[in-house]
Amino acid sequence: MSILEIRGLKASVDGNEILHGIDLIVNPGEVHAIMGPNGSGKSTLSYVLSGRAGYEITGGDILLNGNSIIDMEADVRARLGLFLAFQYPVELPGVSGMSFLRAAINARLREENQEEVDQLAFVKMVRAEAKKLGISDEMLKRAVNVGFSGGEKKRYEILQMALLKPIMAILDETDSGLDVDALKIVSEGVNLLRNPYRSMLVITHYQRLLSHIIPDKVHILSNGVIAKSGDKTLALQVEENGYSGIDDAA
Amino acid sequence: MVATVETISAVEEATGKYKYGFVTDIASEKAPKGLNEDIIRFISEKKSEPEWMLKWRLKAYRHWLKMPEPNWSKLSIEPIDYNDIHYYSAPKSAEKLNSIADVDPELIATYEKLGIPLNEQKMLAGVAVDAVFDSVSVATTFREELSKAGVIFCPISEAIQKYPELVKKYLGSVIPVADNYFSALNCAVFTDGSFVYVPKNVRCPLELSTYFRINEQNTGQFERTLIIVEDGGYVSYLEGCTAPQRDENQLHAAVVELVALTDAEIKYSTVQNWYPGDENGKGGIYNFVTKRGSCRGDRSKISWTQVETGSAITWKYPSCVLRGKNSVGEFYSVAVTNGAQQADTGTKMIHLGEGSKSTIISKGISAGKSQNTYRGLVEINRGAESARNFTQCDSLLVGQLCGAHTVPYIVSRNPSGKIEHEATTSRISEEQLFYCLQRGISEEDAVSLIVNGFCKEVMKELPMEFAVEAQKLIGISLEGSVG
Ligand SMILES: Nc1ncnc2c1ncn2[C@@H]1O[C@H](COP(=O)(O)OP(=O)(O)OP(=O)(O)O)[C@@H](O)[C@H]1O
Ligand SMILES: [Mg+2]
Numbered sequence: 119m120s121i122l123e124i125r126g127l128k129a130s131v132d133g134n135e136i137l138h139g140i141d142l143i144v145n146p147g148e149v150h151a152i153m154g155p156n157g158s159g160k161s162t163l164s165y166v167l168s169g170r171a172g173y174e175i176t177g178g179d180i181l182l183n184g185n186s187i188i189d190m191e192a193d194v195r196a197r198l199g200l201f202l203a204f205q206y207p208v209e210l211p212g213v214s215g216m217s218f219l220r221a222a223i224n225a226r227l228r229e230e231n232q233e234e235v236d237q238l239a240f241v242k243m244v245r246a247e248a249k250k251l252g253i254s255d256e257m258l259k260r261a262v263n264v265g266f267s268g269g270e271k272k273r274y275e276i277l278q279m280a281l282l283k284p285i286m287a288i289l290d291e292t293d294s295g296l297d298v299d300a301l302k303i304v305s306e307g308v309n310l311l312r313n314p315y316r317s318m319l320v321i322t323h324y325q326r327l328l329s330h331i332i333p334d335k336v337h338i339l340s341n342g343v344i345a346k347s348g349d350k351t352l353a354l355q356v357e358e359n360g361y362s363g364i365d366d367a368a
Numbered sequence: 369m370v371a372t373v374e375t376i377s378a379v380e381e382a383t384g385k386y387k388y389g390f391v392t393d394i395a396s397e398k399a400p401k402g403l404n405e406d407i408i409r410f411i412s413e414k415k416s417e418p419e420w421m422l423k424w425r426l427k428a429y430r431h432w433l434k435m436p437e438p439n440w441s442k443l444s445i446e447p448i449d450y451n452d453i454h455y456y457s458a459p460k461s462a463e464k465l466n467s468i469a470d471v472d473p474e475l476i477a478t479y480e481k482l483g484i485p486l487n488e489q490k491m492l493a494g495v496a497v498d499a500v501f502d503s504v505s506v507a508t509t510f511r512e513e514l515s516k517a518g519v520i521f522c523p524i525s526e527a528i529q530k531y532p533e534l535v536k537k538y539l540g541s542v543i544p545v546a547d548n549y550f551s552a553l554n555c556a557v558f559t560d561g562s563f564v565y566v567p568k569n570v571r572c573p574l575e576l577s578t579y580f581r582i583n584e585q586n587t588g589q590f591e592r593t594l595i596i597v598e599d600g601g602y603v604s605y606l607e608g609c610t611a612p613q614r615d616e617n618q619l620h621a622a623v624v625e626l627v628a629l630t631d632a633e634i635k636y637s638t639v640q641n642w643y644p645g646d647e648n649g650k651g652g653i654y655n656f657v658t659k660r661g662s663c664r665g666d667r668s669k670i671s672w673t674q675v676e677t678g679s680a681i682t683w684k685y686p687s688c689v690l691r692g693k694n695s696v697g698e699f700y701s702v703a704v705t706n707g708a709q710q711a712d713t714g715t716k717m718i719h720l721g722e723g724s725k726s727t728i729i730s731k732g733i734s735a736g737k738s739q740n741t742y743r744g745l746v747e748i749n750r751g752a753e754s755a756r757n758f759t760q761c762d763s764l765l766v767g768q769l770c771g772a773h774t775v776p777y778i779v780s781r782n783p784s785g786k787i788e789h790e791a792t793t794s795r796i797s798e799e800q801l802f803y804c805l806q807r808g809i810s811e812e813d814a815v816s817l818i819v820n821g822f823c824k825e826v827m828k829e830l831p832m833e834f835a836v837e838a839q840k841l842i843g844i845s846l847e848g849s850v851g
Contacts, residue, residue: 168806169805170802170806171798171802172798191805192802192805192806193804193805193806193808193809193810193811196805196806196807196808197808201806202806204803204806207803208797208799208800208802208803209800210800210803210804210817210818210821211794211821211822212818212820212821212822212823212824213817213818213820213821214821217817218804218807218809218817221804221807221809221813221817222807222808222809225807225808225809225810225813226808229808261821278807282807282808
């Protein structure tokens, strides 16, 4: 069974239809890349999948592990293992990173009827994961995303993914704003999280990322529909010829 | 810390939205409704007070009759019928208690439900409690241990009899009898409260705490607290308050006076959770309180920390009169309003002494259709050479229908004084909430996280034993404020 199945998905924001019917199947362990011009609806798709308020589904369905999730609140979907690494991570002034991460993990554990994490073990675990992503202890002490540089914010998203261990992760332009070294660190972090039970949707503008995180499939989103799907070579074509050089794309 | 956990589960167990809304079924003795000189004589007699005390009360009452009700705040208040209130109510069993063992088990059970075990074995380590139920103090714990250190901690009614010289010297010395309408009323009819005396160079070995509970219908609570710390002494004191859920408004007009002499320090913390009324503003406590500290000696320090989550209307301005050279006044406040609650709260820092310093950190959180006003005065007088104040006033809005207001008054009569004022207003954004939700955190927990982050600077000033409870309380107060 697929991890994520999107069937004829239509969605509107403020009464404007942005997604005009999207079909997509992601099988266990697969990584799919989504590319597409600015404003084509990539972030919109990620918000619709994760259940953000104000994004109204006007047609179709979304199945996670075979079950429809469109009537579920965002937090319920998250606790089922759906994770979104934000294109623009949000600052939470005053909220310490540690208490935020702990609240998130405990919410997930409660859902699975497991015991909440032990404080000490938790701090150890966070530090270990953070180290892999080049996140300093000092950064962990700060308020969530407050005063982080663009690249730091992106690493912090992947740290959260590593801690929350989702079954379906959506990475929205996690590569934008990363310098060359950071791109490598983050990609390695993501690759470490690849396993036969975890699927990913990687939204990006650049082939560069896809040479690190090698996708099983590539889709081009254009004007709210999937204009073309192919294997990793499709990303190379985009890189060379731009979207206008792709058949059927805008 | 064990007791703190108990407290939280006690909060969770209690039913209803306002978790302290139960009523204790206990026989009580009440004065007839109404306010006149006979009622005041009745109270004074009930308390076996000396003549001077009665005279003082009557003088206050006569002042009060001539005073107009204040109307300068940003509050809209239903008219109060001062003759429709019982000014004295006491649990029948509460007379002349010598030890906790004599306290009515119903009362002990009430305080346990509130998370305040009066049984000394179960108590928070290092915290002595005075429990005030309606008009009288029902229990004071750890008295022996305190008296060994020379610290007096007892009901004020007892202090009037046992330590008349101290009471005469200091009562009304910080807040004069005719200071304002509600304080004058309190002087006339106050029934109980706590008295603390810390002698020279003594660091009070325990946290002191008073727990106020209004139980009876149609009663007012007029408690009176007086804390005196002699040269070089130190005390940390905490008060907590709750009341049952009632449809009519109940008046709570307390007066608290603090006196810090040379090098003395008083840390006064409040966790106020009186019944706030329902969403439409029916019922709830009118919390009209006058609190003032006098930093009388050089280098003395008074620090007010308050977490105000309850009451239909809160009207209070814990203040410092900084008379001593290099004296220090601090005010740390978190005021949460939800539903139809109104709060008009802040502080006054009156600088008289050379080099005196004050800090004001105020965090207002408004949700529902509530109104939350910070009102604060910083006054630097002529003799206050090089006085300094720093004020930070932050407001956080949850939802679209509430209001936050900041009304600072600044008076500077000495050009060497330095006053800094910073203010911000922010809103919990949909983006922030979604970010939390996407991590699996429920909406309520998300609001609680963000709000507790917002008021962290103030919460860290609370005694550790109470910080967790206060955090939880803020979360509960904001339940149902979004979505
Ligand atoms: N609240 C809104 N009201 C109307 N249109 C909106 C709203 N939010 C987004 N849109 C539009 O939806 C379209 C898709 O936006 P989206 O953010 O999904 O694009 P994207 O593919 O992620 O672009 P980028 O590559 O720049 O990140 C855009 O044309 C955008 O202007
Ligand atoms: Mg986007």
